[in-house]
Amino acid sequence: MEALLQYAWKHRMLPLGTLTTTDGLAVEVIDTGLQNTDAGPDFFNAKVKIDGTVWVGNVEIHEKSSYWKAHGHDRDAAYDNVVLHVATVVDADVVTSEGRRVAQVRMDVPPEVARNYEALLSEDRYPPCYAIIPSLDRLTVHSWMSRLLAERLERKTADIVRRVEACGGSWESALFVTMARNYGFGVNGDAFERWAMNIPLQSAAHHRDDEFQIEALFLGQAGLLDAGAVPERYRDEALKDDYFVRLGKEYAYLAHKFSLKPMDAGAWRFLRMRPQNFPHIRISQLARLYCSRRADLSRLVECATAGQMKELLATSVTPYWETHYTFGSTACRSAKRLSAASLNLIVINTAVPVIFAYGRHRRDEALCGRALDIMTQLKTENNHIVRLWQQCGLTADNAGDSQALIQLKTVYCDRKDCLRCRIGYEYLKIR
Template sequence: MEQLLHYIWKHRILPLHELRTTDGRLVEIIDPGLHNHHSGPDFFNAKIRLDGTLWVGNVEIHERSADWFLHGHDQDPAYNNVVLHIASTIDMDVTTADGSRPPQMELQVPPHVMQNYQRLLADDRYPPCRDTVMQLPSLAVHSWMSALGAERLSSKCDAIDQRVKAAGGSWEQAFFATIARGFGFGVNSEAFELWASGLPFMQVAHHRDDPFQVEALFLGYAGLLDDDAMNDKQRALALADPYFVRLQREWKYLAHKFHLVSMTRHTWRFMRLRPQNFPYIRLSQLATLYCSRRADLSNIVACTTLDDVRKALQTEAGDYWRTHYTFGKESAESAKRLSSSSIDVIIINAVVSMLHAYGRHRQDERLIARAAEFLEALPPEDNTHIRLWRECGISADNAADTQSLIQLHNRYCERKDCLRCRFGYYSMKRI
């Protein structure tokens, strides 16, 4: 209830009757103030006229006025400048640390707001606000989509900044970790980032001219050459495979040389994956790409067109994997190349965000603009939620649009955070 009181105060979705304090003074809201999500009063610098007198200060909101004392506000000087205390139930007077008595106002959530909110939370359809969204003007939709896209890109850039910090300021190493995360394609993204963040980047660089040693390092550090972690069938097939034995021997030598301890094999997910997405294949493709040096940050930054980036990211697994998806078990021969659609996904999730973050770091507007151009030139992604939004009249013409819809789903719909969503706002105020 308190959260809804915050909401209707912030957005001025208020009852139609006059608002008065408990002592009868007429309340006119000039500015509800700035919503505070940290410690201290709920709204800063509100402007309120009480019986014609303008007051500027803070506003505190509770479900019951007794909560003022329950939360210790009567002992906290931060609440001395509260000019209005709001509660749905006024059951006692309140006092501040300096002894003053802030005026209080009883405020109820309008019935239609409560009904709309409960409907949004209870509706099993996706999205639950579809009836409202289908009636919104295009300007309102595009405005929120634009904000969502910027929000998603900003969060990705923040993640890159954290990787740079963890890498001791190395943007090259942070870009490798970002690319590696992209090779997880959702299912193994966290595992790939964990793997890349712990991989001894400088030591691996010494062996960059030997793809076999790099593949041994990549697979070995991932824990995928640890036969003790395999089941009996996997172990028997692997130990009978000469290529596995060579890789394992090389990994043990390099692990001893660099004092490395591998990840656990169980970090990686294989269930319900198509064979071309197995970590063996993706790590081998990444090893080939790494040895080619085409995906170095300096080379990607030098790419001025989308086609240049696509060519730079072309890669395939090593020769052994042409006839294998796993150790010791042959398959029909095929080149395990990174598909064009997979390359586009990596550009969306790694290259675009890196160009923007690196451009921001270097104060290079050209890189920031190029990131936006690439995102708008890439084809739209496709998944169930994007198709359902299309049924609501929101079509995605490019990757920038689908990134906005992915942000909408992950950050708002999935969490049922309708109170922070603009579509939720339009749904809540409907009568």
């Protein structure tokens, strides 16, 4: 109820007629203030006129006035600048740590809003606001989708900055780790990130002209050159496989040279996975891409279009893996190029967010704008979230839209955070 009361205050859903304090003084709300989602008063820099005097300060909202003291605000100097307290039930005086008595207003949530909110929370169908989506104004939808895309890129920026810090400030290494994580395509994402953090890129750079050595280093650090990591039914054949043996010897040399320790191969998941997604295949593709030097940050920053990014990031496996999916088992020859759909996802989830984050780091708004523009050039994703919204009448025309819809579901719908959602606002309007 408190969150809904804050919502009503924020959107000026105030009672009709003259608003008065509990002492009978006339109140005019000039500015409801800026909502605070962190610790401290609920609204900053509000402006209210009480009995003819204009007050500028903070506003605190509770379901009951007695919660002010129960929450310790009467002893917290952070609340000393509160100029108005709003509550549904006024059952106590409100006093600051300085002993100043705060003016109070009793306010109810409009019954229509409360009823609509209850309908949202109790709706079993998903999303609960499905009924109004077809009637939404196109401009409203467009502005909300743009905001959601920006939010998603900002969240990804925070993840990338965290990786930069973990990589000792290296944006090049953070790009490699982000790329690797997304080569896991969800299922092996965590394992790929752990693997990438375990790759000594400064040491690997000395061998970047030798694709065989890089593949040995990459597969070895993944723990996949240990005989125990080979499925038992293929193990005997793998031990007789010349390429497997050569890779093992090369990795032993590199591991000794650079004091390397492989990760536990048990971290990799294979169950119910298509063979082209096996970590062996993805690591071979990454090894070839790394040796090509096309995926360097400096090259990506120069890209002006989605097509240029895709051209840089397109890759295939090394020759051995054209006829294998794992050691000891052969398959029909195939270049196993990164598919068009997979390449689209790599650009969406790696290249564009890294360029956006790098633009933020350099305070280069043009670079950030280019990243956003490239996102809208990319084909929309085809996943259950996008299809769900499409069934409700909310379609995605490009990857920027599909990323926005993913943000909408995971950050707002899944958390039932309808009070911060623009569609939720339209639903809650008095109808």
